Amino acid sequence: MKRLFLLLTLVSLSLFTSKTDIFAAKKTDKVLSVTTADLIEMNLVQLKCSGLTNDFAKEKFAISPDITITKMVRKGPYLDISTKEQFKEGVIYTLTYGKTKKTIGLNTTFLVEQRFNDMYSDKKMGYTFENGNSTFRVFIPRGIKVNIVVFNKYDDENGQVIEMKNDGNQVFEYSQPGEMWGKYYGYQIIERSYSPGNFIPNMPQDTIFADPYGKINASNNVFPAKYRTLIYDDSKFDWQNTKTLGIDINDTIMLESHVRDLTAHPSAKSKFPGTFKGLIDAEVGGINYIKKLGVNAVEFLPLHDFANTEPPYKIAQNGIRNVWNVYSRNYWGYMTNSFFSPETYYGSDGSMDSKKWNGTDGKTVEELKTAIREFHKNGIAVMLDVVYNHISQYDVNSLKLIDYDYYFKKVEKTGCGNEVETRRKMVRRMVLDSLKYWMNEYKIDGFRFDLAASHDVKTVQTIYDELRLINPKVYIVAEPWGGEGASTKADFKKIGWSLWSDEIRNSIRGGNNRPTGPGTSFMLGTANNASGLINHWKGTTLGNPYQSVGYIESHDDATIGDIVRILSGAYSIQNADGSINRIKNLEDYLKLNPELINASKVGATALFLTQGPIMMHLGQEWARGKVTPDLTKYGIEELDNKGKLGSSSDNVVAFTPTPNSYSADNETNYINFDHIKLNQDLFNYYQGLIKLRKSESLLGNAKPEQVTILDNANKNSLGVIIGDKIIGLVNSDKTNKATYTIPTGKYKVVADKNKAGTDTIREVNGGEIIVEEASSIILIKL
Template identity: 40%
Template sequence: MRLRNILLLFAIGILAISSCVPPGGGKKEAKEEKKEYVPQVVIASALNETNISVVLKFTPPEDFEIKPNMFLIRSEVDTNKTINVIDVKKSKKKELILTLQNPIDIVDVWAITSYDDPTFKSKRFINYEKLLYKFYSDKPLGHNIENGKNVFRVFSPRATKVWLVIADDPVTMKNKVEYEMTKDENGIWEAVVEGNLWGKYYGYRADGPKHFTEAFDPELVVFDPYSKAVAVENSYKQKGMTVIIDTSKYNWEGDTFVGLKSEDAIIYESHIRDFTAHPSSGVPDDIRGTYKGFIYKGKNVVGGINWVKFLGVNAVEFLPIHESGTYEPPFGEQVEHAGAEKGATIVNTWNAQSRNHWGYMTSCFFAPESYYSSGDLTPGKYSGLGGKQVNEFKDVVKALHKEKVAVLLDVVYNHVSQYDYNPLKRLGKKYYFFLNDFHGYDSKSGCGNDFDTAKPMASRLVVDSIKYWMIDYHVDGFRFDLATMIDWKTHEKIVQEAKKINPDVILIAEPWGGGRGEPRDGGGYTLEGFSKRGIGAWDDKIRNFIRGGASASSSPSSGLVFGKGNNEEMKKYVLGFLKKNGGDYYEKGHNVNYAESHDNETLGDFIRIGTGYYRNNQVISNRTEFVKLTDKQLAQNKIAAFFLLTVQGAIMMHQGQEFARSKIVDPNSQWLKDFKVDEKGNWYKEITLPNGKTKKVMWPGGKAKPNTLDHDSYEKDDDTNWINYDEALKLETNKELVEYYRGLIAIRKNFNAFRKTPTESIAFINANEKVSPALGWLLPGNVNGDGKDIIVLINGNQTSQATFTLPEGEWEVIANDKVAGLKSLGTVSGTVSLNPISGMILVKK
């Protein structure tokens, strides 16, 4: 009905217009009313100080002459400041190159529009990213002693003023003194202070262009990006200052790198706090979840370093231990956005716990996480006072090295903290970060901001950080979060500089991300691309082969643990997934084989979901009964462990994988104390609005609710993530799985066959029946130093036996479907039959 009326009115209008047009005049008048072409700018980028590339919304007509005066450029800080365009050249269909009368000043914000928009209503900001590449300096940054004096330097090329602020403590700011710093031509601000400053605290105040796209705030004190230790307030916004600390006085007692080769690595991915925070760890309450707690070896202590020794792994990869933004905005409340420009506000609708527990929001690339140091973690109190976290983390490294365990760090250089007073944002937002066309943060990482490692001083910061952790902390290697976000030149510098310090350094890429590098420096951010540069990578393909994918499904279509898989594909993983065998890696050890990481469901939960033991959003009423493995779940977890620990290449497992840990959202979390549950079982929080009224804010949509399984527990500092050792040692089937992992780890470490056998020497043995997935392989002892041949047999089929004919002679069984280890379980010869979901390791007598 409505459409008919519109058409009727339209027809009447046409008739009315036609009745007013003189005969023969309609065509001429329509031509005269044709709208004149105006060059509307949609993207503007400075090529140099006097040339700008602009992309137009519409392609200009071929006969249209674009003139310089068709463009208006002005300062957004002082709108009376303008720059004239003096020349225009066509570049591509919609692209023009404009020449400016005066150079662009980067300490300003410039906008461009067309001549018919004098009020700049349709303006576009000029991106002058390329102008910032000229800034570079080799001067030492942060706090250093030079010629007996304290020298403070910080990089902030667009700041107009920077002040150094020194105080006796960050809480009361007692005896605060300020020094105005001086700037050199490379954007380095410097202040020299005499006297003994050890134990004091400092930070910077920075002023800059006044505009809503700028993050400068001259009233705010931020810590140094090169801080070696930071003291921060345990509350949202996390105000902090740098601790002036001498890190060189630590007694390493002769400690050095472990010297672990990547192909020999059995990596245990662990979180400092989660590993001992649970009471079952046996660690004293006052140091649970701390660096000290991790290495505590007292009576009846099972967690921490004792568990690492118990399992037998030879490397620990810590989830991020850089200082990070551990607090997010209070749930449901409108508050200041500490990670944005001054005056911006935010409402947290996504994180009920208001925490960022795992540490993937880095605040400082040189300082160890203060939240894991011993002391008062009460919200509102300061952690890291005195910088004790420095020596406490060094104690962790030294203690692990004494056990011949390498230390790897999970490092996050692709983005920075999003919800605190991050100094890189406040000192150099438009230098350090990718920006969109409106000078806001551009985030392909999904983390709110993307760090631009290609900029010279950003790249230097990353490489300096790697070198610092190796030299000052004796760290043996690194895992790079969202590694495709880091440009190739920076990756290559990391490899070059790290290998100078330790030729055996282990470098691992998480080969995920927003593909930042693809268009800017050749792309190829693949497993192959990392490997040819000397960097290993998580092998998602073997993960998918073992479990069936990243995310769990109640109807799995693939996965060895579900009896699915192709024998030919399996062979590639046995051989280390090398390029010469149809894989992606150039060197053995670059492939990091894994079946579980901190991301997604645990392997145990993946199997629980895939077998229908758990249904989506099912409320778990009895945690202990749910976590306890059924016989089939035990067999499925064992077959995953068996295959993972018998293939060539580096191995990684996540904490708790050895007992099929479950991530059930903790309903009793201290971070949920303000939540209530309504009569329908819905969780909500009541908040008080500025007008005094209350508002009910419901649990975040898409997030796992209490007493259900979680696949993304980054924010949960509670029983969801804490390692419950009772579930590992007091539940019979789970304990059997722990012992199975221990046995397989011992076998792998004891025999070179699984790590050093040339792939061309490995011979495959097919099952006598057409069973899949089922495979055997012979690892000859004369090529790997063992002196004894080893056979691995696996039957992943869930219903059929698999029979294998063995080479001549007697073979000693050291692993079967029940037990694995270095003790003999008997001898076999001729043929052997494997039950469904089982494996066997044989050693030639």
């Protein structure tokens, strides 16, 4: 009985204690904690809180010094505090609250942002020679003391140091009588109104940097690369009455190409390989090859001065240890240093020899202008691939030294570092000044904007409006993704830009940009997705036909040739035992089997039947492969994926196709023109399609209502009638024919399984037309 009583007593005490604890917990007051306090307007502070209740007034919030709170509004876990006085830049503000007077500092970055966004000057920047005076101007948003340093020679360690004057709008100026042609200069910030963080790469805060508006920079092949701006008169070039061509964008067939790809290989037969001069003098490569192919526009990978040299591989230097780029190079050029200077490595005396200076005499300017002039003489428009969304990471970059917070976004989303903030008025102005300079001084016909979605909508609109005032037919093409996503495809479409169409690329080639094994593709007849071509053939994918730039290969990722070799199983990236399958005979690898020749022709025809402009990548016309050579001759270490090839951009494995060749200044990228004969039949076919498209305005210029789609039960086949004149029929199915009924009348066949062009292959009558397996037919009504 005692034990029972004791047990009941314990249970009772336990229950009582539990109830007491529950009651006490319910009565415990929430403890307020302010985690962030941000100024979001001139008179508005926003607090992020935990433990915030509707009874927040009792917390006795106060802001010092000298700020009067006029109103507080709760929004969930946030508390908005309005104030009578406006906050001032440079003052340290503190919020106190609660019975214990907890404190937290106010984040007043908004004040700097507001000032940044309002800053503007319309003065000419850089070096100008006007009215007998040499004047230098540079915009330094938070500079206090800025010097210009003038050098007699590009490699002088010391120069004449002159303090510049602030005009009151943070434009620092210096002027002196007379011209200064042939001198070199840079700027140096001695004192700032803030303390910048560490630069990447590490460098002193007073490092001398090139003029961001410099028209030609001499660059030194060291890491980090350094630059001096040459004072050079670029106004005396003889254009020989040439001008931009004004080819309608719908009629353009753009060839994306790198200067060195076109000219560096010995088979190009140039006395100046890898240069602007080589574009003109090459007997086989360069402009002669482009003329032979027949395209009417060339789109050069970046020609703006860029950082060629990247950090040494696996060696820690200037705060960076490179474990990704075995070449320690940038080849493509998507690491811009200057938006105004051309790349001096492409000058006739350009070199990547260690510690050598390039661009010391300015003749690169003349050589590039000469190349453009000759392209125009031969009816070939010149476009530039421009990179305004980010700048170089591994050199002495002017914009980073001037003011990182001003020129770049707080959160970087390009994957390249240093995402440019075009919302700032002076940044937007610099981009526009650069574009206009290249149009006016170099007579550029158009631009392709790298990762264009990084740019804000106002900048996108301003580019469209102001460039068309100079040339109403200027080509303005977006790579409509990447970066912050400040602009969307819908924005570009509404404003009037043209866009790279990854939709048509994926419909024809397949969506795998870097395949590692067999897969499906319309070209190969394995995707059952011919209907995916309909909107592209009608020209309705992105609004007006001119707004969709059709392509199936670009510089990015694997080539179309390598993709079909891998997707079809003609090449496997690994052997049966899992080891890397290294290509033993390059020519055997490059030569397509009949099945892949047919598939490549079908893919080309499907592309050339799209409305709007067409873009090809150099070498697509013969299914080039980008195969990494023997690396031992370069002293380069392989980088693979744990003994496998993989699909990483940085993988460099000898005798294998590379998934991305951005760093390879060698035969991985250079066109070996002797290899074209391996797939001569495919080259001839592309050549014929180009000639045909240029001769028929309806191929590219037809309106949607002029296009009728011919469907078929075979899901790998599709047909189209354009303007009641041209009929295109494609069938990628390797085992089944496709049958179509076409309108009555007489037609000439200008393209079939074997050949394409403007010549009549044979004549046929309307009615039933059978398209053979893995083939195409284009007919023109007589």
